[in-house]
Each structure stands twice: as C-alpha cells, then as structure tokens.
Amino acid sequence: MINTLLGLLHTKRHTTSDMLPDLADHALTLATVSDQPCAAADGCRACLDACPTSAVTVLPEANSDPTVTVDRGRCLACRACTDGCPTSTLVADRNTRVAVRTRAELLHSNRPLDRPTPAAPRRRPFARSLHIREVSTGDNAADMEIQAACNPIYDCFRFGLHFVASPRHADALLVTGPVGRAMAEPLRRCHAAMAEPRLVIALGCAAISGGIHAGGYAEANGVDAVLPVDVYVPGGPPHPWMILHGLFLAMGHPLGDDRSDPQITQITQMS
Amino acid sequence: MTPTTVSRADLAPQLKALIERGGRLALLTAADDGQSRLALAALVLSPDGQAAGQLRPALWRTPLDDDTLPPLTRLVPQAHWAKRALYDFFGLRPADQARPNPLLLHEAWPAHLHPLRPTPCDGAAETGEATRYRFLEVGGEGVYEIPVGPIHAGIIEPGHFRFSCHGEVIQHLEIRLGYQHRGLEEQLARTPWRQAHHVVSTISSDTAAGNALAHALAVESLLDIEPPPAAVALRAALLECERVACHLGDLIGYCADTGFAAGATAFSLLRPRAQILSEWLCGSRYQAHAIVPGGLARPLPGDQREGAEHCVTQLIDGFERAEPLLLDNSGALERMAGTGVVPRPIADEIGLVGPAGRAAGLDYDVRSALSQPPYADLGWQPARGGDGDVLARCTVRCAEIRASLTLLRRLLAQHNPDAPTRVDLPDRLPADRWACGLVEAWRGELVHLVLTGDQGQILRYAVKDPSFNNWTGLAVAARGEVVSDFPLCNKSFGLSYSGNDL
Ligand code: SF4
Numbered sequence: 001m002i003n004t005l006l007g008l009l010h011t012k013r014h015t016t017s018d019m020l021p022d023l024a025d026h027a028l029t030l031a032t033v034s035d036q037p038c039a040a041a042d043g044c045r046a047c048l049d050a051c052p053t054s055a056v057t058v059l060p061e062a063n064s065d066p067t068v069t070v071d072r073g074r075c076l077a078c079r080a081c082t083d084g085c086p087t088s089t090l091v092a093d094r095n096t097r098v099a100v101r102t103r104a105e106l107l108h109s110n111r112p113l114d115r116p117t118p119a120a121p122r123r124r125p126f127a128r129s130l131h132i133r134e135v136s137t138g139d140n141a142a143d144m145e146i147q148a149a150c151n152p153i154y155d156c157f158r159f160g161l162h163f164v165a166s167p168r169h170a171d172a173l174l175v176t177g178p179v180g181r182a183m184a185e186p187l188r189r190c191h192a193a194m195a196e197p198r199l200v201i202a203l204g205c206a207a208i209s210g211g212i213h214a215g216g217y218a219e220a221n222g223v224d225a226v227l228p229v230d231v232y233v234p235g236g237p238p239h240p241w242m243i244l245h246g247l248f249l250a251m252g253h254p255l256g257d258d259r260s261d262p263q264i265t266q267i268t269q270m271s
Numbered sequence: 272m273t274p275t276t277v278s279r280a281d282l283a284p285q286l287k288a289l290i291e292r293g294g295r296l297a298l299l300t301a302a303d304d305g306q307s308r309l310a311l312a313a314l315v316l317s318p319d320g321q322a323a324g325q326l327r328p329a330l331w332r333t334p335l336d337d338d339t340l341p342p343l344t345r346l347v348p349q350a351h352w353a354k355r356a357l358y359d360f361f362g363l364r365p366a367d368q369a370r371p372n373p374l375l376l377h378e379a380w381p382a383h384l385h386p387l388r389p390t391p392c393d394g395a396a397e398t399g400e401a402t403r404y405r406f407l408e409v410g411g412e413g414v415y416e417i418p419v420g421p422i423h424a425g426i427i428e429p430g431h432f433r434f435s436c437h438g439e440v441i442q443h444l445e446i447r448l449g450y451q452h453r454g455l456e457e458q459l460a461r462t463p464w465r466q467a468h469h470v471v472s473t474i475s476s477d478t479a480a481g482n483a484l485a486h487a488l489a490v491e492s493l494l495d496i497e498p499p500p501a502a503v504a505l506r507a508a509l510l511e512c513e514r515v516a517c518h519l520g521d522l523i524g525y526c527a528d529t530g531f532a533a534g535a536t537a538f539s540l541l542r543p544r545a546q547i548l549s550e551w552l553c554g555s556r557y558q559a560h561a562i563v564p565g566g567l568a569r570p571l572p573g574d575q576r577e578g579a580e581h582c583v584t585q586l587i588d589g590f591e592r593a594e595p596l597l598l599d600n601s602g603a604l605e606r607m608a609g610t611g612v613v614p615r616p617i618a619d620e621i622g623l624v625g626p627a628g629r630a631a632g633l634d635y636d637v638r639s640a641l642s643q644p645p646y647a648d649l650g651w652q653p654a655r656g657g658d659g660d661v662l663a664r665c666t667v668r669c670a671e672i673r674a675s676l677t678l679l680r681r682l683l684a685q686h687n688p689d690a691p692t693r694v695d696l697p698d699r700l701p702a703d704r705w706a707c708g709l710v711e712a713w714r715g716e717l718v719h720l721v722l723t724g725d726q727g728q729i730l731r732y733a734v735k736d737p738s739f740n741n742w743t744g745l746a747v748a749a750r751g752e753v754v755s756d757f758p759l760c761n762k763s764f765g766l767s768y769s770g771n772d773l
C-alpha cells in the first residue's frame with residue numbers, strides 16, 4: 001500500500017502538450033512524392049520492384065518526366081521504395097496529419113490529380129465529443145496503437161474521445177484489419193445497431209484497402225467493400241498521433257484540419 | 272530436411288512415444304508433395320541422440336490413399352485442433368467420426384471450400400451437408416449458456432466464447448475462432464518469396480519480429496546460408512524487444528482486470544518506452560519490415576544504438592519500480608493466486624507452450640531447447656516454475672521481461688555499427704526441399720514450415736502460432752472459475768486470435 005502511494009507520488013505528469021508532432025527521423029513512415037524528377041526513363045523501376053502492395057505507379061510522359069503516384073491507402077510504411085529511390089522522387093513523410101475524408105485523397109502524386117476537393121461537412125454533431133466502438137478484424141498491432149492513444153501520454157480522453165463497449169452507445173465505428181469474409185456480417189450488424197448520425201473510420205492500411213491481403217479467396221479487401229467509410233487513417237499501423245488526427249477529423253475538431261498537411265495543400269493549389 | 276515416411280497406422284503410436292520421451296509435435300499439417308494424393312506432414316522435435324533438454328527438428332511424412340485421416344487424438348490429444356483444421360483446409364476427415372466439426376472455416380464459408388486442397392474432394396464424401404458448427408451442449412438442471420462475441424466489448428480481436436454456466440461458475444468454455452481468417456497460408460504459397468517477409472509480419476501483427484524471424488530461419492535453412500553474426504545478434508534484440516513490449520502491455524491488462532488502476536498507469540507509462548526502443552532498433556514501433564532472409568533490412572547506425580541503449584536503461588529502472596506495485600499488492604495477489612489453474616499433467620497432455628507452459632512447470636523454451644545462437648553465448652536461462660495459475664503466468668512474464676532487458680543490454684553493448692548485417696541471396700530457392708523455422712516468440716513456440724516444388728517455387732507454407740496450442744489451455748483454466756474472473760484468465764494467456772485464424 002505504502003509502495004503504491006509512493007509510486008503514485010513519484011509519477012510525474014506525462015501527457016504531451018505538443019500536438020501532432022512529426023515522427024522521428026529514423027521512423028518508418030508512409031511514402032509521399034516530391035517534385036524531384038523520376039528516372040524511370042533511364043530504366044529505373046526500383047520502387048515498382050520493391051513495393052509489396054503495388055502501391056506505387058510510374059507512368060511515362062511524352063514531354064516531361066514520368067508521373068509517379070503512391071496510393072497511401074496501400075502503403076505499409078516499409079520504406080523499401082523511399083530508401084531505394086535514386087532520385088528522391090519518393091520520399092518518407094514524417095507528418096502525422098495524414099487522415100483524409102475520401103479515398104482519392106490518399107493518392108499522392110507529382111502531377112495534379114483529377115479529383116473533387118471534398119466539401120467540409122455542413123454539420124459537426126460530434127464536435128465536442130465522439131464515442132467510439134472499435135472493431136478489430138485482423139491487425140492487432142493497430143489495436144495496440146489505439147490502446148496507446150488512450151495511455152497517459154496521448155490521453156485521448158482529454159479531447160472528448162471515448163471508447164464504448166456497445167455499438168448502441170457509439171457515434172463512430174473504428175475498424176482495423178482487412179475485414180475478411182467471416183467478419184463482414186458481424187461488422188454490418190454492428191453498424192446497423194448504431195444510431196444515426198454515425199461515422200465509419202477505417203484505420204490502417206489493411207482496413208483501407210486490404211493491404212497485403214487484398215485479392216485472396218478470403219475476400220479481405222478492406223472496410224470499403226462492406227460499409228461506406230467517412231474517414232481514412234493510413235499507416236501500417238498508424239502512429240497514435242495519426243489515429244488522433246483521424247479522430248479529430250471525424251469530430252470536425254480544428255486539429256483535424258487536413259489543410260495543415262503541406263502535401264495536400266500543394267496538390268489542392270495545383271489543381 | 273529429408274522427411275521420414277511413417278505409415279498411417281504408426282503415426283499416432285509413434286507421436287505418442289515421442290512425446291513420452293520428451294519430444295514434441297510442433298506442427299501437423301498436410302501437403303501435396305507430388306508423390307501421392309496428399310501427405311500428412313508432422314514436424315516433430317526429437318530428443319533422440321541429443322544432450323539432456325535438447326531437441327532436434329525432424330519431419331515425418333504419412334502418405335494418404337484417400338481423404339480420411341488416421342486415428343490421432345485418442346493417443347495424441349494435443350492434435351485435436353490440427354485435426355479439425357485439416358478438415359477445413361484440406362477436406363480430410365477423421366475415419367472414426369461421422370461428421371467433422373470445422374475449426375476455423377464455419378458458417379460464413381461455402382460448405383465445400385477447402386482452400387488448400389489441390390483437387391476437389393471425392394464426390395461421395397461431400398454430399399449436401401452444410402459446414403455447420405456444433406457447440407458442445409452441457410446438460411443438467413439450471414445450466415445456461417452465455418454467448419460472447421465475435422465482437423468483444425474492449426479494444427481486442429474478435430472471437431466467440433460460449434460459456435456453459437451453473438450459477439456463477441463456468442462448467443465449460445468452448446472457444447470458436449476463425450473470424451479473422453485471411454487466407455495467409457495460401458497467400459504465402461503464391462507470393463514471390465522475396466516479398467514474403469512483408470506478408471509474414473501481418474500473420475499476427477503484434478508478433479512481427481517472431482514471424483519474420485521464423486520465416487528468415489526457414490528460408491535460410493532452405494538456402495543453406497548463415498546471416499552475419501551482427502545480424503543474428505540484432506534479430507535476437509528485436510525478438511526480445513517484442514517480448515518486453517508485449518508482456519508490458521499484458522501487465523497493464525493484469526492490473527486493469529484486478530481493478531488496480533495505479534498499477535495499470537505505471538505499466539502503461541513503461542510500454543511506450545519499449546515501442547520507442549523498437550523504433551530506435553529498426554524504425555518500426557512493431558519490429559516490422561526489419562528481419563529479412565539473409566539478415567536485416569537495414570543496419571543499425573551508432574546513434575540509433577545509443578538511443579536504444581538509453582531506452583533499455585530507462586526500462587530496467589522503470590520496471591524495477593513498477594514490478595513491486597503489482598507483485599506486492601495484496602489485492603492483486605489475492606485475485607491472481609489459485610485462479611485459472613492449468614495443472615502440469617494437463618499442460619503436458621495439451622502441449623502448452625511459452626510462458627503459460629513454463630508457468631505450469633514445463634521446461635520447454637525454443638531458444639534453449641534448440642541451442643539457438645546468440646542465446647547460448649549469453650549465459651541465459653529461461654524463466655520457469657509455478658503452480659500453473661494466473662499468478663504463475665504473471666511472475667514468469669515479469670521474470671522474462673527482466674531477462675530480456677538484460678539480454679538487450681548485452682546485445683547492444685556488443686554491437687559494432689560497421690559490421691555487415693546482410694548477405695546476398697541467390698535468385699531462386701532449391702527445388703523439392705522442406706525447411707522449418709522455429710522461434711520462441713513472446714507467446715511461445717512459433718513454427719513456419721516450407722516446401723518447395725520442382726522449380727524452387729513455394730508449394731506449401733504452413734504456420735503454427737503458439738496460440739494454436741494454448742487456446743485449449745485457456746478453456747481448461749476457465750473451468751470451475753466464476754464468470755467474472757474470465758477476463759483475468761484470458762489476459763494472463765494473452766493469446767493471438769489472428770495468428771490462430773491465419
Ligand atoms: S513505403 Fe509504402 S509505397 Fe513504399 S514500398 Fe513500402 S509499402 Fe510500398
């Protein structure tokens with residue numbers, strides 16, 4: 001008892017006030033595309049050979065350097081392409097503000113992409129608090145990162161984010177893993193049990209696209225194939241800060257503002 | 272590995288005799304190796320001709336003439352889940368059982384899908400029945416069932432628990448998994464082998480280092496190559512880091528499930544340290560994309576080693592302070608002692624592995640039993656001993672955290688940032704060969720088994736997560752406990768649902 005009390009006395013405040021900082025230099029991060037010209041015309045195809053999920057595409061162009069696009073919804077953050085790119089066209093993205101509202105925004109390219117800019121939702125019913133039902137379907141590291149977002153360091157509760165035990169109490173369904181055949185129906189039922197308005201958040205590469213599992217007989221092709229998704233949080237698995245960014249975006253919290261992402265700003269301006 | 276042929280009739284008696292001599296059945300599966308219809312492949316660990324406590328892997332092959340399995344479980348009870356999985360994946364049915372009970376592929380799957388079977392089942396054997404799962408029904412007055420899951424109340428993986436209770440007491444627990452089946456074994460047989468290390472780290476993504484290491488060991492054994500010593504040491508460091516991080520995560524659970532919030536806070540401040548350690552070691556907070564056949568994906572530069580060493584020191588100090596909070600707390604001890612017991616004879620019979628096995632008094636630890644480098648040179652002993660209850664599993668895990676941190680300190684102190692950490696690999700794998708990789712992952716014995724075809728392509732890739740052995744242990748432990756102690760029992764095993772479902 002005395003030891004417990006002494007232990008508690010020695011515990012200092014650990015909660016961070018620095019919000020959504022960049023990841024460490026040595027961390028494995030999602031890939032993005034810089035404005036450095038790609039050397040595919042000289043025979044390079046290092047990224048195409050390296051990427052385990054075929055997330056990178058390189059298209060030759062008649063009058064300029066090739067168009068390089070990376071689908072961050074399929075990126076496992078393995079750094080194979082960014083470490084091997086001789087021209088630094090593909091680069092590591094240390095930003096933690098990576099969550100987006102539409103699947104198309106997960107494409108990063110060195111050319112303007114033809115895609116509608118999503119309108120900000122008119123209503124923000126969860127601006128002050130969001131109650132979340134988490135459903136795991138095959139990516140337990142992502143589950144552990146969600147648990148980490150609840151620890152005293154990230155302390156998601158201070159922002160009105162709460163994890164609840166029943167879909168009846170939930171505003172948002174947070175899904176990890178690729179949703180194979182046997183989880184599709186339980187997931188649908190869980191969603192149906194939630195009162196409207198309700199949100200669906202796909203968290204991690206597997207949940208967004210099936211990731212490395214996509215295309216197999218188990219039909220583990222991501223949440224999209226089963227339910228409409230409102231927010232995508234890429235990463236393999238996403239860092240707790242990325243998870244918080246996704247939850248902020250779902251709430252309509254100012255910290256979820258995706259325009260603070262330089263890459264997205266750049267692409268929006270170009271288009 | 273060259274397989275030894277064991278006849279259909281001899282398989283069960285020989286396995287039983289092997290286990291009684293101190294050997295182990297590490298993995299039991301089937302494969303189409305081109306020589307018969309299908310053959311059973313049993314990866315066994317044999318004590319024959321070895322020093323005391325040492326085991327050597329060997330492969331037994333049992334050709335099958337039809338789709339029936341030889342009798343197994345009466346003599347080798349621990350093969351009961353493997354037997355059911357053989358029906359799911361290969362359509363092989365027990366000769367002595369009229370209707371097979373599926374293990375992983377139940378209602379959500381078409382009745383006739385046996386995804387790893389090269390040819391369709393014999394028509395006669397497959398007429399019209401649906402793959403319906405049958406739960407054991409417990410009879411008697413006042414017995415009622417509590418169905419839980421597949422979706423659970425916490426942030427945890429899906430699975431179904433069916434409790435048959437009398438009053439508050441659990442009479443029987445049946446665990447039905449398979450909800451996260453992603454077709455990994457089939458996928459590993461069609462993924463180019465150079466990319467396969469990315470796939471194996473998703474088998475159970477909290478065991479990325481364990482699975483990547485088992486995969487690397489299997490491929491290196493196929494190719495007959497050795498990774499450089501610096502890589503062997505750093506791979507062990509990653510494996511031990513995974514052990515520390517995951518055990519710390521479960522200690523949060525022990526505290527939370529005994530209602531001890533101060534302890535939960537103490538451990539939840541330590542666990543992130545272990546993830547930062549992992550990030551220093553390999554860039555990933557989950558030891559992913561680091562271990563590859565031939566060595567390591569990236570070397571460990573000197574500044575990252577310093578960061579890692581600093582983390583290890585912080586973890587050693589922090590754990591020294593946090594451990595007594597739990598193990599000296601009478602409230603927590605009272606909940607843990609005598610709860611969820613797996614007696615030693617049952618642990619032997621069901622082939623319990625990992626900390627749960629050692630907590631029940633078994634000695635088996637892959638690191639020592641197979642004298643794996645670099646452990647033999649580090650003056651290290653596996654933690655063991657206990658009464659097989661929640662408390663024993665807790666103390667064994669605490670002892671493992673301490674041992675792993677000491678190992679990490681030694682491994683990092685020896686590390687030379689300029690030493691090579693990777694050897695080049697040939698373009699293709701040798702043809703028609705079997706190889707295995709065994710690892711003491713944080714949950715216990717993790718096995719990968721590979722068979723290549725005549726072009727060096729992977730014909731069969733089988734995986735056995737330690738949870739596949741230990742879920743039965745949880746069902747045993749829950750019997751006779753009150754329902755409200757189940758979460759604590761469950762956490763004390765800390766099993767993987769996805770590693771089991773594949
Ligand atoms: S970092 Fe992402 S895009 Fe690059 S190779 Fe890895 S998975 Fe593919």
Ligand code: SF4
Nearest residue numbers: 038039044046047085
């Ligand atoms: S690795 Fe870099 S230079 Fe080579 S094709 Fe890919 S983007 Fe272009």
